[in-house]
Amino acid sequence: MTRARVRHAPAMGCVALTLAAVLACTSIAHAEWMQPDPALRETQLLARMAARDTVGHSHEPGRLDSLGVHLMRLARLDEAAVVYGRARALDPKDLEPLAALGKIALFHDRLAEAESLLFAAGPEPGALEDLLSARIRLGKYSAAAELAGELQQLGRAEMLRALADTPPYQVTGGPDVARVQWVRAYPTPLVRVKLNGLSVLMAIDTGASDLLLDPSAMRRAKVRKLSAQRTEFWSGARVAVSNAMVQQLEIGGIRINTLPAGVLPLRKWSLDVNPYGEQVAGVIGLNLLRRFTPTLDWKNHVLELRRAGVPPAVATGTPRVPFEMWGESELTVYGSIGGGRRMAMVVQSGVPSCGIGAPREVFEEAGVKPGMLSRVAKNAGQWLQGRSWTAVLAPAITVGPVAQDKVQGWSGALDSAELWRHGVRRDALLAGDFFRDWRVTIDWQAHELVIEN
Numbered sequence: 001m002t003r004a005r006v007r008h009a010p011a012m013g014c015v016a017l018t019l020a021a022v023l024a025c026t027s028i029a030h031a032e033w034m035q036p037d038p039a040l041r042e043t044q045l046l047a048r049m050a051a052r053d054t055v056g057h058s059h060e061p062g063r064l065d066s067l068g069v070h071l072m073r074l075a076r077l078d079e080a081a082v083v084y085g086r087a088r089a090l091d092p093k094d095l096e097p098l099a100a101l102g103k104i105a106l107f108h109d110r111l112a113e114a115e116s117l118l119f120a121a122g123p124e125p126g127a128l129e130d131l132l133s134a135r136i137r138l139g140k141y142s143a144a145a146e147l148a149g150e151l152q153q154l155g156r157a158e159m160l161r162a163l164a165d166t167p168p169y170q171v172t173g174g175p176d177v178a179r180v181q182w183v184r185a186y187p188t189p190l191v192r193v194k195l196n197g198l199s200v201l202m203a204i205d206t207g208a209s210d211l212l213l214d215p216s217a218m219r220r221a222k223v224r225k226l227s228a229q230r231t232e233f234w235s236g237a238r239v240a241v242s243n244a245m246v247q248q249l250e251i252g253g254i255r256i257n258t259l260p261a262g263v264l265p266l267r268k269w270s271l272d273v274n275p276y277g278e279q280v281a282g283v284i285g286l287n288l289l290r291r292f293t294p295t296l297d298w299k300n301h302v303l304e305l306r307r308a309g310v311p312p313a314v315a316t317g318t319p320r321v322p323f324e325m326w327g328e329s330e331l332t333v334y335g336s337i338g339g340g341r342r343m344a345m346v347v348q349s350g351v352p353s354c355g356i357g358a359p360r361e362v363f364e365e366a367g368v369k370p371g372m373l374s375r376v377a378k379n380a381g382q383w384l385q386g387r388s389w390t391a392v393l394a395p396a397i398t399v400g401p402v403a404q405d406k407v408q409g410w411s412g413a414l415d416s417a418e419l420w421r422h423g424v425r426r427d428a429l430l431a432g433d434f435f436r437d438w439r440v441t442i443d444w445q446a447h448e449l450v451i452e453n
Contacts, residue, residue: 036341037361040425046070061091068100075334075344075424077104099124103422106130107324107332109447111138126423133328136160139167155230159243159260162226169291170257176310178252182301187352188273188432189296190280191303194250196221200281203273204296204303206442207348207429208234208285209329211246211261214270217281218244218263225263232262233330233421234283235351236414236429239264251284254305259288273352283350286329295441296349298432312441312450320448321400323347326422331442333430333449335399337366344426345399346414347449355404355433356394357413362427368392370411389413397434402451408433 036044047070054063064087071080081104088097102117103126114134121127128151135144145160184190189204195213198221202211209232218225226243233239241262249256261282270280293312295304306312324332331347337356351357363369370390389410397407414429441450 033364034367036365039420043070043073043425047074058086059090061087061094061097064090065094065096068097072100072103072424073420075342075426077107077424080104095121095124095127099127099130102127102134103130103424106134107326109137109325136328137325141167153230155228155243158226158228159230162243162245163260166258168258168260169288171291171307172255172257174250174252174254176307178254178303178305180252180303180305182303184274184277185298185301187354188350189298189301189303190274191251191284193284194248195281196223196247196249201274201278202281203283203350205234205283205348205350206286206289206296206331207236207346207350207431208232208283209262210285210287211249211259211282212241212266212285213244213246213261213263213282214266214279215263216267216279218261221246221281223247223261223263230262233327233418235348236357236418238415238417249288252303252305254307256288256291269352286331289442290329290444293441293444295439296435297439298435299437299439314441314450314452319401319451319453320443320446321402321451322448324447326424326426332426333399335397335428335430337362337397337428338368338395339398340366343428344424345428345430346426347431348429349432349435351410351413351429351431353408353433354410354413354429354431355407355436356397356409356428357389357431358409358411358428359414359416359419360390360411361416362414362419363392363394363409363411366394368394368409368411397430399430399434402438404434404436 050067050070054067057063064083068080068083068087071083080100084097084100087094098117099121102114102121105114105117111134115131115138118127118131118134128147132144132147132151135147141160141164145157145164148157148160180191182189183192183201190201191204192199193202200217213223224245229240229242231238232241241264244261244263246259246261249259274280292305292307295312321333326332332344333347334342335345336342370392389412392409392411394407394409396403396405419425439452443450
């Protein structure tokens with residue numbers, strides 16, 4: 001970034017003046033109806049200016065860096081990869097292309113390449129955080145723990161040191177294919193499992209990373225609690241959790257040893273997802289599902305887990321939706337709301353009574369506003385960090401080759417702070433109601449969601 005500002009300071013001075021005028025007109029707190037929010041409009045404007053300034057100057061790494069950073073922020077990753085690839089070829093010592101290309105490799109699950117590029121990027125802003133994610137996903141827990149300590153993420157460092165001592169998610173027995181009937185399908189899928197031998201209900205949520213547990217379930221199952229705390233991304237926001245280690249989880253007859261967990265109060269959330277029923281002990285997250293080829297069957301209310309080497313039987317021509325993996329474990333697809341612009345959406349299957357969630361400004365851009373009844377409806381988000389959610393009905397959601405009409409959603413379910421979390425724009429979370437009546441298989445090798453009707 002410093003290189004880009006220095007190499008064509010006059011051009012950037014004009015940009016600064018233009019931006020001052022734009023921001024003066026958009027400094028009002030609320031986004032304009034049917035218009036992108038001010039931060040997104042600013043990025044779009046800068047991208048157009050950088051593209052114009054690069055014409056005829058494609059041999060100048062500084063101008064390429066300026067264009068690349070805005071393409072990255074707009075999630076135009078393929079174009080950014082081309083631009084940064086050329087900048088890297090022109091100046092191999094430029095760290096910005098290394099960090100950007102490393103992030104793209106991380107998103108595309110090319111982890112060895114990502115680690116190499118991000119390590120070389122060194123002090124470039126954001127590179128160390130992405131390097132930490134790459135090492136965790138590679139299972140290099142000792143190196144990741146050292147890096148987490150350098151980043152002052154002391155709670156995460158404690159958990160990573162524990163994982164280095166005993167590798168997690170060890171499958172020790174059970175069938176090659178487990179079929180687990182859901183105890184409840186709505187508002188979020190619930191299954192019965194054995195937590196350290198104790199029979200409990202847990203939710204299935206691709207938006208959680210590791211297991212999440214209520215303190216009462218942790219005590220009853222004698223789960224080993226560690227001393228530190230960390231933050232986790234769940235249900236559209238960052239939540240504080242205490243470190244814990246589950247000795248064994250049994251699901252559908254499959255036994256799994258050494259499962260990292262986060263402990264947080266879930267009683268109010270349990271009343272939302274299983275009213276008048278047994279308290280839900282916790283949540284099964286994506287890191288467990290990654291040890292299998294999982295199928296979430298919303299039509300027949302079944303979770304299927306296939307062990308390595310047991311492929312699912314899928315008919316030829318079944319729709320497939322490509323996905324990326326952002327950060328440590330954020331399964332991300334691209335779609336649109338109401339036929340609007342292309343948006344990155346993180347798949348969080350367990351958000352209650354929800355098909356699509358986004359900040360208010362994103363729904364305003366799409367022309368979606370709360371109905372009259374939503375003003376007096378229960379704000380489901382109040383159980384999580386006091387955030388207030390408002391019910392909306394999206395006219396149509398399209399993701400790759402599949403679409404749903406009249407999708408129920410929550411305005412506010414994705415916190416506004418998450419829009420630029422990775423330095424790349426993501427606008428929404430995609431939840432279980434979108435997948436109603438479908439079977440969804442996560443194909444980890446092809447990086448696709450296989451969606452059977």
